[in-house]
Amino acid sequence: MAKTLIIFFIFTIIAFLSIAFQPVDDPKDYIKRYETKINNFRVQQLALLQYIKKNNLQTAIDLEEIKEQIDLTRNSMKGVDFFLRYLDPLAYKKINGPLPVEWETEVFEKYEKPYKRIGAGLTLAALYLEEPVVEKDSLARLIQSAISATESYQADSTTRPLQAYTHFFLCNRLYLLNLAAIYTTGFECPHTDRVIPELRHMMAEVKDIYLAYAGSFPSTPLPNEYLELYERALLFARDQPNDNSMFDHFTFIKDYINPLFSLNQTYIRRYEVVSASFVDYSLNNEATSIFKKDLYYGQNTKGIFLRVHDDKALVEIDRIGKMLFYDPILSANNSRSCFSCHNSFEYFTDTATATAFQFNHQDFLPRNTPSLINVEYNHLVMLDGKHINLQNQVKEVVSNHMEMGSDRAALLKKILSCADYEKTFKNLLTYTPQEKEVTFDHVASAITFYYSKFSYGYAPFDEAMDQNKPMPPAVTRGFNLFMSKAQCATCHFVPQFNGVKPPFVGSEFEVLGTPADKNFTALSADVGRFGVNPAPEMLHAFRTGSIRNIAHTKPYMHNGVFTSLEEVIDFYNAGGGAGKGLKVENQTLSSDSLHLSAAEKKDLLVFIHALDEKIPFEAPPAKLPTSRTKSLNNRKVGGDY
Amino acid sequence: MKYILTVMAAFLFLIGCATKKQPMYIYPQGIVEEKKAEFVQYCEKGKVLYGIHCAKCHSTVVADKEVIPDFTPLQLSTYDMRLGFTKHQSTLTERNIPEEELELIIFFLGHKIPNAPTEPKKK
Numbered sequence: 001m002a003k004t005l006i007i008f009f010i011f012t013i014i015a016f017l018s019i020a021f022q023p024v025d026d027p028k029d030y031i032k033r034y035e036t037k038i039n040n041f042r043v044q045q046l047a048l049l050q051y052i053k054k055n056n057l058q059t060a061i062d063l064e065e066i067k068e069q070i071d072l073t074r075n076s077m078k079g080v081d082f083f084l085r086y087l088d089p090l091a092y093k094k095i096n097g098p099l100p101v102e103w104e105t106e107v108f109e110k111y112e113k114p115y116k117r118i119g120a121g122l123t124l125a126a127l128y129l130e131e132p133v134v135e136k137d138s139l140a141r142l143i144q145s146a147i148s149a150t151e152s153y154q155a156d157s158t159t160r161p162l163q164a165y166t167h168f169f170l171c172n173r174l175y176l177l178n179l180a181a182i183y184t185t186g187f188e189c190p191h192t193d194r195v196i197p198e199l200r201h202m203m204a205e206v207k208d209i210y211l212a213y214a215g216s217f218p219s220t221p222l223p224n225e226y227l228e229l230y231e232r233a234l235l236f237a238r239d240q241p242n243d244n245s246m247f248d249h250f251t252f253i254k255d256y257i258n259p260l261f262s263l264n265q266t267y268i269r270r271y272e273v274v275s276a277s278f279v280d281y282s283l284n285n286e287a288t289s290i291f292k293k294d295l296y297y298g299q300n301t302k303g304i305f306l307r308v309h310d311d312k313a314l315v316e317i318d319r320i321g322k323m324l325f326y327d328p329i330l331s332a333n334n335s336r337s338c339f340s341c342h343n344s345f346e347y348f349t350d351t352a353t354a355t356a357f358q359f360n361h362q363d364f365l366p367r368n369t370p371s372l373i374n375v376e377y378n379h380l381v382m383l384d385g386k387h388i389n390l391q392n393q394v395k396e397v398v399s400n401h402m403e404m405g406s407d408r409a410a411l412l413k414k415i416l417s418c419a420d421y422e423k424t425f426k427n428l429l430t431y432t433p434q435e436k437e438v439t440f441d442h443v444a445s446a447i448t449f450y451y452s453k454f455s456y457g458y459a460p461f462d463e464a465m466d467q468n469k470p471m472p473p474a475v476t477r478g479f480n481l482f483m484s485k486a487q488c489a490t491c492h493f494v495p496q497f498n499g500v501k502p503p504f505v506g507s508e509f510e511v512l513g514t515p516a517d518k519n520f521t522a523l524s525a526d527v528g529r530f531g532v533n534p535a536p537e538m539l540h541a542f543r544t545g546s547i548r549n550i551a552h553t554k555p556y557m558h559n560g561v562f563t564s565l566e567e568v569i570d571f572y573n574a575g576g577g578a579g580k581g582l583k584v585e586n587q588t589l590s591s592d593s594l595h596l597s598a599a600e601k602k603d604l605l606v607f608i609h610a611l612d613e614k615i616p617f618e619a620p621p622a623k624l625p626t627s628r629t630k631s632l633n634n635r636k637v638g639g640d641y
Numbered sequence: 642m643k644y645i646l647t648v649m650a651a652f653l654f655l656i657g658c659a660t661k662k663q664p665m666y667i668y669p670q671g672i673v674e675e676k677k678a679e680f681v682q683y684c685e686k687g688k689v690l691y692g693i694h695c696a697k698c699h700s701t702v703v704a705d706k707e708v709i710p711d712f713t714p715l716q717l718s719t720y721d722m723r724l725g726f727t728k729h730q731s732t733l734t735e736r737n738i739p740e741e742e743l744e745l746i747i748f749f750l751g752h753k754i755p756n757a758p759t760e761p762k763k764k
Contacts, residue, residue, distance in 0.1 A: 108720050110740060274730040278720075281735070300739045307693070389741070434689040434745070 030216035031162050033209070034083060035154070041076040042150045048073045049143045057136055063129050066139075070126050071194060077122060078202040080153075082209055085178065086171040086279055087158050094149035095121040098188045099588065101537045103529075106505045107281055107379050110388040114533045120145035126190035165220040166273045168213050169264060170280055172222075175206065176261040177502035180253050180290050181494040184244060185483050187501075192484075195244040200237050207234065220271045226263045229256065245485035250476040253494070254465050258290050282379075282504045291462045291495045293455070296504035299376040301452035303391040303445025308431045314449075320424045321450025324443060326620050328639035329414055330398050331359070332405035334632060338397075338447065340641040341369045344617060347552045348372035348451065354560030357641055359405045366526055368560035371553045372451045373615065374546050377496045380507045383542045383558050384529045390452075394444035412440050414632065420625035457613035459548065462495075464610075471610065478607025481600055486572070487590070488604075491544050497611065499544025509541040513577015513584035514557045518567070520580045524559050537586055548611045565608060569601050666752040680752075687749025690742050694733075711755045717747045 048069050055062050077084070077096060084092050093102070097119020105114045125142040128134065152158060161167035182188065183202070186195050207230065210222055233256035240247050267273075268285050282296040289295075300306055305317055324330065328337040341356045342348040349371040350356055355364045367383055381387040387396065398404045398411060416422045416438060425438040425446075432442070461479070463469040483489045491510055493501040499508035509529045516522045529541040542558045556562045562571065571580070578584045578591035596604075620637050627633055666684045668677065691709065701708045716722070719740060723733050733743075 107735065108723065108740070111744070274727055276724055276727070276730065278724060281723075297734075297736055300735075306739060306742075389739075433693070434686040 025165065025217050025219050027163050027216045030212045031159065033212040034080075034159070034162060037076075037080045037205075038083075038150065038153050041073075041080055042147060042154075044073045044076045045143060045147045045150060049140060049147065052136065052140050052143065055136075057134050057139075063134065067126065067129055070122055070129075071191075074122050074189075074194070074198060075201050078198050079205040081202055082171055082175050082206050084153065086167070086174045086277070087161065088152060089279060090117065091149040091152045091158075093117050093119050093121075095146045096123050096188050097121055098123060099537075100124060101535075103509075103533055103535055103538060104506050105380060105385070106278070108278060108505075110379070114535075116535070121149070122146060123188050123190050161276070165213075165217040165271065166275070168217065168222075169268050169271065169273050170275050170277065172264050173261070173268065173283070174279060174503055176257055176264060177290065179257045180261070181489070181502050184247060184249055184252065185489040186244060186487070187490040192244060193242065195484075196237070196240065196242050196247055200234075203234050203237055207231075220267075222267070223263075226260065226267075229260055229263070232256065233260065244483075245481065247480070247484065248476075249480045249483040250471075253290075254468070258465055261290050262288050278505065279503045289466050291458075291465045293377075293458075295495065296377070296500075298378055298500070298504075299381070299390050299448075299452075301376050301390060301455075302449050303389075304432050304435070304439075304441045305428070305445050305449060308428075313428060313431060316424055316428065317446050317449050318453065320421065321446035321448075322618070323420070323621055323625060324415070324447050325450050326638050327624050328635045329418070329624070329627075329632065330404055330406060330411065331639070332407075333359075334635045335640040336404055337639040338451075339620065339638040342372050342451070344620065347549055347615075348454065349553045351552070351554050354555050358402045359400075361641065365402060367558050368555060370545065371549065372454070373613070374455045374496065374498070374548055376452050376455050377498060377546070378500060378507050378543070379505070380543060383545075384532050385507055385509065385543050386532050390448040391441060391444040394447050395440060408440050412438070412443065414627070414629070415443060417627045417629050417632065418625035419628070454615050454617070457615040459611045459613045461607070461610040472606070474603050474606040475610045476607075478603035478605070478610075481596075481604055482607055485600070486594055486596060486604055488547070488572070491589075492547050497547035508544050509538065510544055510588045511537075511539070511541045511584065511586050512557075512571075512589050513540070513580070513582050513587045514542075514559065514571075515561060515577055515580070515582060516559070518561060520577070520582060523577055523582050523584060524557075524561070526558060528558065539586060540584070541586075541588075547608060549613055549615075551605075551609050551612055565605060566601070569596070569604060573601070665754065666749075667754060669752075683745060684749045684752050687745040687747070688753075690738075691746050691749055694738055694742075695746065698728075708756060709750075709753065711753075712750050714751065717751055719743050719747065722747075 048066075051069050052066060055066060057063065057066070084095065097117075099119050102117045102119060103114040104117055105112070109115065120142045122143075125139060128139055128142065183199055184195060186192050189195050189198060210227065210230070214221060233252070236252060236256060240252075265285065265288060273285075282298070284294050284296060287295040302308065302317075305313075308314055308317065325338045325342075328335050328340075330337060336359065341350050343350055346352075350369045353364075355367055356369050357363070358365055370383065375381060375390065379388075381390060381393050387393045395408065398406045399408050416425070422438075425442050428442065429435065429438065435441070458466075460469065460471070461475065464471045464475075482492075483494075489497075491499060491508065493499070499510070500506070501508065511528075514524045516524045523540065527539055529538040529543070532538075550556070551565065554563055554565075556565070556568045562568050572589070573594045573596045574580050575591040575593055576584070576587055576589040578587045578589075579593060584591075622637075624635060624637055666681060668680065672680060696707070696709070699710055701710070722743065723729060723735075738746075
């Protein structure tokens with residue numbers, strides 16, 4: 001009896017202790033740390049503002065002193081960058097915007113006109129110091145805007161997410177993605193020599209945030225496995241050279257950042273983190289690596305067939321999509337198909353001509369044919385971002401009088417005059433109950449579903465990152481140049497190497513000063529994005545394309561003016577159109593030379609070849625569906641153009 | 642002849658009366674007659690999509706009939722719908738319901754005839 005009592009007693013004590021010492025979340029200290037860091041940054045900016053007001057900005061020494069003060073302030077900004085970028089990306093543009101004016105259309109704003117965002121803050125202030133004339137008021141205004149924006153991070157509405165553990169893993173995800181894509185490249189950092197020192201400082205500050213988090217949120221901890229790897233990443237960054245062109249970006253991402261990202265994704269899933277922020281809108285919690293194609297969601301490739309998951313039906317959509325892709329029935333004269341320009345033997349582009357024929361088979365179109373591979377990883381489609389989804393592009397190209405010249409209603413009738421098309425689409429109607437009959441949306445969706453299946457291949461570079469497959473040293477040298485001295489990665493962001501940067505919610509446009517001809521006699525007359533969004537900053541701007549597979553998609557630029565990658569690299573090396581002496585008022589590319597040596601250019605090319613994806617290309621169909629209209633049955637697979 | 646025509650006209654008139662249904666949706670003010678069919682088509686598409694995506698949680702059954710709730714215009718914004726509710730953050734994603742379809746659902750919900758107010762029961 002006494003034995004039972006003792007056991008019961010011990011059991012009670014254990015139960016009591018386990019309840020008493022169960023970790024309890026209390027965000028108080030964590031939030032306090034946040035508030036201190038934000039306030040430090042604000043105070044530092046106020047000091048900078050006073051310094052500017054007192055300084056007479058006359059001599060080079062005056063300017064140098066202000067530059068030093070800006071660098072100091074940047075350091076305290078880097079201490080809170082982890083929070084700033086995630087909690088309010090719009091306010092961040094006032095603190096550290098890269099451009100005075102940006103026009104944005106983010107995923108959830110696709111139906112709206114682009115929004116104008118005015119940039120301000122430390123990067124623009126530092127760049128302004130390099131102008132021939134520096135006005136005190138203009139400089140002070142850039143800092144004043146940053147101070148006001150910083151104060152918004154002290155508002156309750158902005159700090160509310162800090163009360164719950166969820167925000168932490170989402171902030172951390174964005175931080176890791178930025179470590180891979182921008183923090184080591186000099187993006188939003190005016191002086192290259194500061195990139196790595198700022199990186200080290202930021203990484204150490206984030207460790208401090210990790211510790212504060214551990215103290216406040218013990219029930220959803222950042223496990224030791226993560227913290228140990230992060231510690232090693234800190235040491236790695238510490239031991240790397242100060243010069244970001246000597247920094248080993250490849251190893252940094254492969255051995256540290258990407259594995260940290262994978263771990264953070266497992267915590268997001270394990271702790272069932274849901275986001276209430278548009279920052280996470282496109283990101284996929286299931287993605288296990290930055291270099292997996294499911295990292296973010298760009299386009300709905302299935303269109304109206306979105307809800308089809310049945311394999312048999314998908315095979316049918318693919319079959320019919322393929323047939324339509326090669327079928328010249330889409331054009332008014334039944335001689336031009338998608339394949340005519342998007343040649344499946346040439347990475348779905350046309351490598352033979354700068355720009356393709358017009359429908360009249362005499363004149364040429366104004367722009368180069370883009371490859372269809374990887375287009376789904378964009379939020380806006382076309383070089384000018386005219387379309388918000390892939391299906392709209394199909395609809396326009398068939399009815400554009402310069403391209404296929406069809407009337408869509410008549411075209412649908414023509415397509416449905418073929419028994420195979422008619423029967424297949426009618427059978428598929430059960431999957432689209434909102435449509436009572438076959439529409440052109442069904443046709444367009446089958447086509448986009450078909451060609452998108454070539455966008456899921458991986459390149460040797462991805463395999464090196466994900467599976468540690470060895471890479472020739474020239475590839476890693478080329479990648480490290482790409483990320484630093486060659487300044488490619490400040491527009492072509494890791495991992496798709498296109499104009500979509502973390503958190504992957506918008507597409508970027510750039511003004512490069514692309515010439516009309518190889519001799520740089522004039523700027524290309526094409527207004528680009530300006531045609532869609534007539535803002536002065538958008539004149540001659542084009543959507544940034546991907547670097548993947550470009551070794552196979554010549555010629556290059558919006559007008560196909562360059563026929564080799566060597567010419568493209570020389571163009572950038574010279575500082576774009578402005579660097580080549582053309583008058584480009586609003587070039588977003590620096591007009592300074594990159595000073596790349598012949599060996600460096602070669603390494604860049606080797607790296608670009610390591611982005612050749614393994615794509616399961618297919619042979620065209622043997623024949624096309626037969627139509628009830630006899631005259632339609634002479635059409636050739638792929639057309640005549 | 643005149644007699645036959647009159648009978649036919651009367652007959653057609655009667656059929657017209659019999660099949661004339663109550664309007665299912667609130668037409669926007671000033672909508673032209675030719676656009677009404679297209680307008681209804683949009684609403685109908687939205688209704689089907691509502692049935693697929695929303696009805697399971699949002700509709701109720703009263704006396705064996707589905708009752709689709711009335712939403713306020715403030716509730717019917719794609720941004721708030723997607724991000725404003727914890728549950729929607731994992732269900733109402735761009736992957737599950739593209740913006741184009743969500744707009745159709747909103748179109749339908751914004752133009753459907755509101756439910757009759759429920760009378761408080763007399764004791």
